[in-house]
Amino acid sequence: MNPAHIRKVALCAHRPHGCGPVRSPRRSHGTTAHVMCGLSAESRPAHRVLTLRPRTERSIPGPGASLAALCGAMRVWSSEHVFGHPWDTVIKAAMRKYPNPMNPCVVGVDVLERSVDGRGRLHSHRLLSTEWGLPSLVRAILGTSRTLTYIREHSVVDPVEKKMELCSTNITLTNLVSVSERLVYTPHPEDPGKTVLTQEAVITVKGVSLGSYLESLMANTISSNAKKGWAAIEWIIENAERALS
Amino acid sequence: MTSESAATAADVDAMNSVGEACTDMKREYDQCFNRWFAEKFLKGDGSGDPCTDLFKRYQQCVQKAIKEKEIPIEGLEFMGHGKEKPESSS
Numbered sequence: 001m002n003p004a005h006i007r008k009v010a011l012c013a014h015r016p017h018g019c020g021p022v023r024s025p026r027r028s029h030g031t032t033a034h035v036m037c038g039l040s041a042e043s044r045p046a047h048r049v050l051t052l053r054p055r056t057e058r059s060i061p062g063p064g065a066s067l068a069a070l071c072g073a074m075r076v077w078s079s080e081h082v083f084g085h086p087w088d089t090v091i092k093a094a095m096r097k098y099p100n101p102m103n104p105c106v107v108g109v110d111v112l113e114r115s116v117d118g119r120g121r122l123h124s125h126r127l128l129s130t131e132w133g134l135p136s137l138v139r140a141i142l143g144t145s146r147t148l149t150y151i152r153e154h155s156v157v158d159p160v161e162k163k164m165e166l167c168s169t170n171i172t173l174t175n176l177v178s179v180s181e182r183l184v185y186t187p188h189p190e191d192p193g194k195t196v197l198t199q200e201a202v203i204t205v206k207g208v209s210l211g212s213y214l215e216s217l218m219a220n221t222i223s224s225n226a227k228k229g230w231a232a233i234e235w236i237i238e239n240a241e242r243a244l245s
Numbered sequence: 246m247t248s249e250s251a252a253t254a255a256d257v258d259a260m261n262s263v264g265e266a267c268t269d270m271k272r273e274y275d276q277c278f279n280r281w282f283a284e285k286f287l288k289g290d291g292s293g294d295p296c297t298d299l300f301k302r303y304q305q306c307v308q309k310a311i312k313e314k315e316i317p318i319e320g321l322e323f324m325g326h327g328k329e330k331p332e333s334s335s
Contacts, residue, residue, distance in 0.1 A: 091287065095282055111278075112304070127263055171318065
């Protein structure tokens with residue numbers, strides 16, 4: 001397979017230790033955007049109120065700038081979220097996040113590779129398949145009828161430092177758009193009964209005249225999906241507590 | 246009580262594999278892994294992996310499915326024990 005097919009965008013270049021090396025950008029032409037599941041649905045977590053400190057979107061400086069120039073449009077979304085559970089509990093839930101009612105579009109999850117490195121950290125490489133529902137008009141504009149998208153995920157769990165880092169990126173539709181996410185779970189610095197999740201996403205869309213519209217659409221979707229993700233973790237914690245013991 | 250928790254565990258773990266034929270193997274492996282992860286790994290005992298055999302069978306099935314579906318996974322054959330992604334700093 002062509003190595004340039006997989007792109008870990010500038011997001012992971014900022015923290016190569018967690019996410020692996022950034023591959024060189026792929027020159028491509030495209031007028032379509034990949035949008036993660038949940039575009040048409042909005043849901044709010046039904047469980048306890050969780051602290052949220054969203055940051056405003058900004059362009060990526062530094063390494064991202066050259067990618068932006070090459071690709072035409074890039075947007076970053078980031079957020080910080082606090083779970084009212086200790087780190088171990090959240091991590092156990094994160095490792096078994098799917099299926100859950102908040103992310104119905106994830107239809108397949110597989111572990112490709114898993115190992116413990118020399119520093120005692122667990123590395124997992126996973127493949128996720130998602131079915132996404134775009135409004136038909138958007139699909140007609142975008143010019144794709146594909147609905148099954150594959151995402152590759154690499155996570156590292158450090159049980160001593162108590163840090164879980166997860167990077168994911170789409171590996172299909174990469175000639176059209178790239179969506180990369182990075183999640184880091186750490187214990188709350190002031191309260192060991194809580195866990196902080198910092199989350200970032202980078203979207204790269206190439207040569208799209210509707211670029212900024214699709215970007216905001218995707219940023220909104222990512223934001224909405226992030227909220228579903230937090231609710232999903234809560235759901236797993238509450239429903240799997242009996243099963244986990 | 247065991248049947249209830251078993252049902253909950255089954256629901257929570259009832260995720261499909263990307264390859265339809267691999268789903269049962271995946272679920273069996275996941276149950277083994279989740280137990281080891283929660284009871285051993287997170288508690289500091291990362292040595293020894295009781296799920297190796299299960300994982301091998303499951304992985305073979307998945308690799309076959311990936312080839313059949315032409316999913317663009319690069320470097321899968323070369324992945325082994327975290328070698329593909331060197332960790333150089335914390």
